[in-house]
Amino acid sequence: MTLGDILQKEQIITELKASNRWEAIDELISKLVETGKVKAENRDQIAAVVKKRETSMSTGIGFGIGIPHASTDLIYEVVGAFGRSGKGVNFDALDNQPVHLVMLFLVPQGQFQKHLHTLANIAKLLHNKDFRAALEQAPDAETMMKVIKNPQSTTP
Numbered sequence: 577m578t579l580g581d582i583l584q585k586e587q588i589i590t591e592l593k594a595s596n597r598w599e600a601i602d603e604l605i606s607k608l609v610e611t612g613k614v615k616a617e618n619r620d621q622i623a624a625v626v627k628k629r630e631t632s633m634s635t636g637i638g639f640g641i642g643i644p645h646a647s648t649d650l651i652y653e654v655v656g657a658f659g660r661s662g663k664g665v666n667f668d669a670l671d672n673q674p675v676h677l678v679m680l681f682l683v684p685q686g687q688f689q690k691h692l693h694t695l696a697n698i699a700k701l702l703h704n705k706d707f708r709a710a711l712e713q714a715p716d717a718e719t720m721m722k723v724i725k726n727p728q729s730t731t732p
Contacts, residue, residue: 588717589659604657604680636669649685656681
């Protein structure tokens, strides 16, 4: 699964209000509820699972990237939300730098291989500095979605 498979422009927050990783996770889960990807009654339970995973080790992987993720039996397909922060979010990242791009995704319980492949694909894509720059400079969610759908257009 790629970012383009998981996201639609409605699942993108162009300017996160969050100042820390917990607020960012809440904001992105709220976006999943708002877009109908997660049932409202499952919101708190899903947030708890993601935060528990995040507590074990920060998903702030460096280069201004955070990829909070978890498996849950409360969804039936891989879902995600993407957020951008101009000011940066304190994510307790591995490099101690603020995070500007946050990709939260959820995988149905028991789909370990899909979980690993999705995480690897997202991390690989977000490690490309031209791709990150294109996302950071995009004026709106529609433009961000075009970058996500066509990542090779960002590589020189």
